[in-house]
Amino acid sequence: MDTKSVHFLSLTFSLFFISKAAFTPQDNYLINCGSSTSNVAIDNRNFVRDSSKNGSNYLSKGKSISLTNPNPSSNSSLLQTTARVFTSASSYIFNIKKTGTHFVRLHFSPFTSQNYDLKNANFGVSANGLSLLSDFGANFNVLKEFILMVDKVELEILFTPVNDSSFAFVNGIEVFSAPKDFFIDASGMVLISPSGTQEFKQNISFQIFETVHRINVGGSKLTPFNDTLWRSWVPDEDFLVLKSAAKFARTSDPPNYQPGGATREIAPDNVYMTAQQMNVENGTSNFMFNVTWDFPVRSSTVDVHFVRLHFCDIVSVALNTLYFNVYINGITAYKDLDLSFLTSHRLASPYYIDFVVKSADNSDSIRISIGPSELSNSLRKNAILNGVEIMKIENSVPLPxxxxxxxxxxxxxxxxxxxxxxxxxxxxxxxxxxxxxxxxKPKLKPKPRCIESRGWTPLRVYGVSTQGTLSEATALSSPGANGYYGLKIPFTDIQLATNNFDKDLIIGSGGFGMVYKGVFRDNTKVAVKRGIRGSRQGLPEFQTEITVLSKIRHRHLVSLVGYCEEQSEMILVYEYMDKGTLRSHLYGSVFTPLSWKQRLEICIGAARGIHYLHTGSARGIIHRDIKSTNILLDENYVAKVADFGLSRSGPCLNETHVSTALKGSFGYIDPEYFRRQQLTDKSDVYSFGVVLCEVLCARSAVDPMLDREQVNLAEWAVEWLKKGMIEQIVDPHLRGQIKPSSLKIFGETAEKCLAEYGVDRPTMGDVLWNLENALRIQVNERPQEIHEETIVGSVDLTTPRAILGAPSSSPRVGGDDNDGTSDITTSRVFSQLINRDGR
Known part of the structure; x- marks a missing residue:
């Protein structure tokens, strides 16, 4: 079967999937201008005539006549056979059911009739007083597409001849609602100009866009029939600068759409099922080069363009193996792009990234390039692009x-x-x-979803902006008497603290956004996490983080100082942790290696924080993203667990798990949760087991550059632990530091945490108990009573300690009082642990 046949089958299958989920706009006007026919079917849509004595009349004012093409060609569209001609300023009026972003398409097909040659028309077009076209005329078939905000209950499209001797015309008009969140007004969108990159601070959804290019990279032409928004996409081959640098990539499998990523309305299946990649063969990919496209634009000193790039990893055979850079006009637009991370660790999952581009003066093209990242495996260098959209941002102003x-x-x-x-x-x-x-009057307390005796309960939203409301899934704590207002920080204060988000103050980055070091006027040092445009799941995480941290306090949990949601910003402010992440002290940095005692103390601190989350209320909280970068260290190397954006309430009293979509970080995710999507606190235990292995071995959870059997740290470490050869995988910096008994307890604790099934894993209380014993042995103190007459390796970590003779005294748990000043003592356990069925 040849390549064209394969591509035809791919197209056929994808059309089947598209037809199952067609988009239905709330406003949908399709006008066949000048026609006398009531309904005309075009691309499976019905176009109606613009004026009828007995029906709808969209024409509002002015002088106009209808024309019919006397010599239509055999392949002419039905929209090209009639036209409406205006000899004075004339308009169409459309009633708008739902204000918001709308598509406006104007079809122009000039033909010559007995009285008019439409090629001689010269006119302007405006929408609700905003100019769309000026001094416009068409010498051939033209489709002008605009995307604009309609904030009134009527949309008036006005056609105005440039002078008394001229005229205007139009063959067809489409006005329909855009999908929700087609454009997202989020902070952090990058503006790329000849001087470099900076933040684009205007609300993007309130701009007027004129479509310039819509490209199906690596694929064939797509007609409106193939697109849920009835768009046309053209192939990219004519725009490639060096065709030999690129190679087609195709798949017959439909895209794996994920929440927070692209949808079929952002781009159709066919765009994400084809791509261009670097033209390299296996074993020869050490060559560093880019694949480049030049897209012609009519540019001037004031022209700004909106660029949307579409990605879908259909070339990788494993996650976290594709890293590449994106360049626009020779400037780095996105460095070390990792689609696995952005798409919640799913291959073939569509994603898109938006940029605003101001070209150099009188530039006649926008150049887009992709090339391999320095993070790429030397044998797997590649880059990929699936689609490109370029739209001119109109500098429209109200007509005088x-x-x-x-x-x-x-x-x-x-x-x-x-x-x-x-x-x-x-x-x-x-x-x-x-x-x-x-x-x-005091506010009434909301009713809990589960029968609980105490602890954090679901809440109503107090003081949340119109961006959204907290759902029950993220509602984990009560906001207190003053709601969240007490945590709000003015945006101007944050700007001042970060020197207007100075790049030199960046101390980290993640899926949510950049993290800056800041200092308030009272000399309080803080870490400021600012949401970015690439984080389309940022709002739920933002809300969850506030909900959790606004209530709970513990010495080993990072404290939330406040938040800001002004000017479409999503900013979280935390206490500043001087020593950064645990990961940075284990590998990949210039820090002095931590001693074994320091590592044990850090693990114990993190375990205490997680243990408090799990047991501090009847339902508890499951963190869901435990990893070495979410364990932070203060100036005294005290560990604190951070980043609660993915946290969930634990199961109710009569439940064993929480059913939820998979979230977390690749390499740390509980395999049982991965298979069944059933979340328990044992999922955190597994993730913490991976952290213990990182601490022991000083290497990352996943390293695709290693041999196949070593790529996954947890699997590799467990193999050595089962062999009883733990000393073979210990960080070389620790050789000779660790007492055998201490190492044995630590290794067997990690192995139990990494058990395949949650029921075989210890609780965090058990983990904490054993880590404390490992530390006691290391510093020549007596181990806790349970182990005094027992060989360390023979203890079953999954057995309740009450049976083994553990002390029964319990500290205080839950509520606001546990702020870390009365922390869990090393010889006590929570009372819930005495009976495993307690929760």
Whole structure:
């Protein structure tokens, strides 16, 4: 079977999947201008005539006539056979059911009739007073597509001839609602200009876009019939600078869409099922080169373009093996792009990234390149691109009104504004008097979803912006008497603390965004985590982090100082941890290697924090993203668990697990959770077991550059632990430091944590107990009583310690009081641990 046949089958299968989930816009006007036929079917859509004596009449004002093409070609579309001609300013009016982003498409097909040659037309077009086209004329078939915000209940599209002797025309009009979140107003969108990169601070959804290019990279032409938003996509071959540098990539499998990534409305299946990649063969990929496309644009000193790049990893055979860079006009737009990370660790999962580009003066093209990252495996260097969209951001301004009319409205506005200001002042005085006379009524506590005796309960949202509301799935704690307002920090204060987000103050980055070091005016040092445009799942994580950390306090949990959600920002402010992440002290940095005693103390601190999460309330909290980069160290190397964006409430009293979609970090995810998508606190135990292996071996959880059997740290370490040869995998910096008994306890604890099934894993309380004993032995102290007459390796970590004779005294748990000042003592355990069925 030849390549074309394979591609045809791929296209056929993908069309089947598209047809199952067609998009239905709330507003949907399809107009066949100048036609006398009621309904015309085009691309499976019905276009109606624009004027009818007995039906709808979209024409609003002005002088117009209808024309019919006397000589249509055999392949002409039905939209090209008729036209509406305007000899004076004339408009169409469309009633809008749902305000928001809309597509507006104008079809122009000039033909010659007895009285008019449409190629001689010269006119302008505006939408609700905003200019779309000026001095426009068409010499051939043209489709003009605009995407704009419609914030009124009517949309007026006005056609205006440039002078009395000219005229305007149009053959077809489409007006329909865009999908929700087609454009997202999130902070951190990158503006790329000749001087470098900076943040684009305008709300993107309120711009007017004119489509310039829509490219199916590596694929064939797609017609509106193949797209849920009825768009056309053209092949990329004519835009490739060096065709021999690129190689086609195709798959017949439908894309693996994930929440937070792309959808079929962002781009159709066929775009994500084809791509261009670097043209290299296995074993010869040490060559460093880019694949480059040049897309012509009409640019001037004021032109700015919106660029949307589409990605779907259909070339990799394993996760975390594809790292590459993206360049726009020779400037690095995205460095070390890792699709595995951005798509929640799924291959063939669509994703898109948006940029705003200001080209050099009089530039006539936008150049896009992809090339391998320095992080790439030397034998697996590659880069991939699936689709490109380029839209001109129109610098549209309201069309001027007559001066008299403008003066009247200025006067009216001034009067109304004065009345409004006076009303506000009166209301403010009345409100103050009311507050003095009466005490506020206490808010009723929300009812819990589960039967609980105490602890954190689901909540209503207090003081959350219109960006969204906290769902029950993320509601983990009560906001307290003042809601979340007490944690709000003004954006100006954060700007001042970070020197307006100075790049020199960046101390880390992640899926949510950049992390900056900041200092408030009272000299309090903080870590500021600022959401970025690439993090489309940022809002739920932002809300969850606030919900969890606004209530719980513990010495070994990072404290939330506050948050900011002004100006479409999502910013979290934490206490500053001087020594950074645990990972940075284990490998890949210049820090002095930690001693074995330090490592044990850090593991014990982290275990205490996780143990408090699991047992501090009847339901507890499951962290769901335990890893060495989420364990931070303060100036005294005290460990604190951080990043609660993926946290979930534990199961209710009569439940064994929480059923939820897979979340976490590759290499740390509990295999049982991966298979069954059933989350328990034992999932955190598995992840912590991987951290213990990192601490012991000083290597990453996943390293694709190693031999196959060593890529996954947990699997590799367990093999050595089962052989009883733990000393073979210990960090060379620790050789000669560790007492055998201490090492044995540590190794067997890690092995038990990494058991395949959760029921075979210890609780975090058991883990904590054994780590403390490992430390006691290491520093020549007596081990805890349970182990005094027992060989360390013979203890079953899954057996409740009450049976083994552990002390029964229990410290205080739960609530606000446990802020770390009354931390868990090394010789005590929580009372819930005495009976394994306690939760």
């Amino acid at each position: 009104r007559k001066s008299k009319e403008k003066s009247i409205w200025v006067l009216v506005g001034s009067v109304i504004g004065g009345i409004f200001a006076l009303s506000l002042a009166i209301l403010a005085v009345l409100a103050m008097l009311k507050c003095i006379k009466r005490e506020p």
